[in-house]
Amino acid sequence: MGVESGDRIAVALSGGKDSSALIYMLNKFFHDRRDLQFVAIAVDEGIKGFRKLTLDNAEKLTDKLNMKLFTYSFAHEFGFTLDDIVSRGFEQAPCTFCGVLRRRVIERKAKELGSTKVFTAHNLDDEVQTIMINYIRGDIERLRRLNMHRIDEFVPRIKPLRSIPEKEIAVYAYLVGLPLLTAHCPYAKLSFRFSVKRMLNEFEMRHPGTKYSLLRGYEHLMELLPPSTEHQRRLLTCERCGEASASKLCKVCEIIARMKMH
Secondary structure (H helix, E strand, O other), rough: OOOOOOOOEEEEEEOHHHHHHHHHHHHHHHOOOOOEEEEEEEEEEOOOOHHHHHHHHHHHHHHHOOEEEEEEEEEHHHHHOOHHHHOOOOOOHHHHHHHHHHHHHHHHHHHHHHOOOEOOOOOOOHHHHHHHHHHHHOOOHHHHOOOOOOOOOOOOOOOOOOOOOOOHHHHHHHHOOOOOOOOOOOOOHHHHHHHHHHHHHHHHHHHOHHHHHHHHHHHHHHHHHOOHHHHOOOEEEEEOOEEEEOOOOOHHHHHHHHHHOO
C-alpha cells in the first residue's frame, strides 16, 4: 500500500530525527502533487523536561515546510499525563501505557482530520525490536498483527522507513540539516524493549546484517503461517468509548479505569 491520488495523509511527528526525516522526505518528494494533502499530528504525552524539546522542533520544522501541525495531549484527551501514570507506581513499564494511549490519539485525530492514511517513522530497529519482543513472549497473534492492515476498522498505517536502520536515518537527517536532538525519554530504559534493543545492537555489532535477517525471516514466516481465526472475526466495540476493540473493554478504557481507581 502506498500513496494514491486524493490521499490526505497524516504523519505522526514527534520532532525526533526519524519522524523529522520522514516528513522532510515526504515534502521533498510530493510537494508538487496538488492531488495530495499532508498534515502532521504530534502528541504531548506529558513528560516533563523532555517532550517540550521535541514538540518545539516539530513546530519549527512544519513551519519551515509550510505544513499544518495539530498537537494533542494526554492531559486533554484522557485527563492525565504519562508522568501522572508513572507516579501511581504500576508494575508495568510506562512505555506499555504510553504506546496504547498514543496510538489511540493518533488514530482518533487522523479520523477527525479526514485522513485516508497515517504514516509513521518506525525504522528497521523499531521493527526488529517489536518482532523479537513477540518472539520471546511467544505471541504469535501479535506477530500476525504486525503484518496486517485492518482497513475496515482503522485508518491504514504505512511505515516507509521500516527497512532503514536508525543510524542511516540519523546520517540523512544530519546531511540535510535537520537538528539532531540528543534528549531521550527518561522512561525508555525501564522498558523490556530497551533490553531487547541493547541485545540486538550487540548482535548487529558482532554479526552485521542481523537486523535485516530478522526482518526478512519474519516476513517469510508470515507467508507460511495459516490464516488467523482471530482476525477472520470482526473486532468488537468497546462498551465504554465505542472504539473497535478485541474485548468488551478496550485497552485505553482499561487504563483510564485503573487511573480512576488509584
